[in-house]
Amino acid sequence: MPAEAAIEARGLRKAYGSVEALKGVDLAAPAGTVLGLLGPNGAGKTTAVRILTTLLPADGGSARVAGVDVRTEAPLLRSRIGLAGQYAAVDENLTGYENLEMVGRLYHLPKGQPRERAKRLLESFELADAGDRLVRTYSGGMRRRLDLAAALVAEPPVLFLDEPTTGLDPRSRLTLWETIEARVAEGTTVLLTTQYLDEADRLADRISVIDHGLVIAEGSSDELKDQLGGESLEVTLEEEAATEAAIAALASLCAAEPRRDDGVLRIPVAQRRGAVAEAVRRLGEAGVGIDDISMRRPTLDDVFLELTGHAAEAEDEEEEVTSR
Amino acid sequence: MSNLGYAVSDTLVLAKRNFLRIPRAPDLLLAFTVQPLMFVLLFAYVFGGAIATPGHSYIDFLIPGILVQTMSFGGFVTALGIAEDLKKGLIDRFRSLPMSRAAVLSGRTLADIATNVIQITVMLVVGVIIGFGFSTSFLEVVAGLLILLLFGYAFSWVFAFIGLTSSSPEAAQSLGFIVIFPLSFVSSAFVPPETMPAALQWFAEWNPFSIVVDALRALFIGDPAGNSVWGAVAWSLGIAIVFAFLAVWKYKRAVVR
Ligand SMILES: Nc1ncnc2c1ncn2[C@@H]1O[C@H](COP(=O)(O)OP(=O)(O)OP(=O)(O)O)[C@@H](O)[C@H]1O
């Protein structure tokens, strides 16, 4: 019998008045894995996280987290999860240390542990020096890190991280990734929403892409990329005027219709080996100047664009509507 | 530990948090302490001369009334604090923790007792400077102060409910004023109700503000007590219980934005 999934949701529905935020969402994450929830602004990611963390009752559907039912066993469930919401929720008038210690006490950790964990987490999130300063003197990224540390205080078996690295500098981001990976190696299950596809690519075992309240694709990052087909050769020409000549020279390498964007030629190739050398040779013979040439696999960004019809960091739809 | 044990320990953790806030962010408390002080000066020196208070100097008559109003102003600190916690997502964090569902509010209202003590002290010191004097026994004064604190505690729950009901700290503040103004001015706090038109007089006599003010006048300056002392205790307990229930109910459903 397979182990019970640490996160399992079926047919989750939620409407805010007339806005249907979730229209029947299924999610599953086996214990010890990372589930990435991807979707454009307003897709319903935060709503799903809020339902799974007992903050919001669903209108329909059911969900189990860490072996207990979200609706009927909420108090028990809360002792088994850690949440870092989309916006850092820390007390401005406490120090970093006091914030973490308070959260530890509210998890009802055994005596002494809140202190010890607070100190350790401040170290690992590089906040040790700022630990005794009031949080209102922290930068945005420091607050964010403190908020994430708070989610880890109880070392819960299931973590919910809603856009955890938004607003972090590259180094803090890497540190956080490593922290998450270390927790997952110890068996923690993580649900992660993110706007950064490299983050999903690196961390998530499975990815669910959601848009307009529905899961529109599900799979590992490789599976999702394979849906878009194989690799392509990307050629940046010295002169855009030479595009037709270049296409003609490379015709026999093409496995499908070549695409061109802003002077970059994308040629799907059947055979990866030797393709670059062959292309350089042919373009050289045809007298077409090359600025840059490389092989490229579809990235998650391509997948995302293809699936949702808009870029990952595109404007909020509602903002577009109002600014029109 | 039992559920009750956790409820108590969670309340203390949250009370400590709110208590630490007092010296660290004193601006709110300061603002809502200065406002009733301005009322003291306004009534004592601007309107007071025109208000007849048989048997007492106007200052002696005024201070018990202002003290009660001060307790209600103290509630603004509660409402604004909670509305801000809601807006900043802290209430979400607390609601995702396995803590007691009442502790965020009971911790808050417990810490508010400290702010109320500070406000009462400031007000009494100013009162004495401008000529207020107790004319009753020490025990009566202590009983009066306890009733005042009980009433303040009850109003913390009222304002906790207001804070949770409002969509923003600004809305909480306006809603608070809408509640406090009629209650504090259409009462015996500033003028004897006998001078008001019949309908207002009727309201003023049943207004819990008046009953608490009358109880304080009995315990501080020796007015006839009637049923006001027990009435004040009963009203305060009743308000505290009803609004504690409402506020906790609201807390469980609180939604950000
Ligand atoms: N409290 C609310 N009241 C009304 N509508 C809401 C509320 N919260 C969310 N919505 C709506 O529900 C939809 C889903 O919102 P949600 O916050 O879950 O999106 P999201 O995927 O987290 O987006 P983002 O990437 O911008 O954080 C949106 O259309 C949003 O406008």
Ligand SMILES: [Mg+2]
């Ligand atoms: Mg969101």
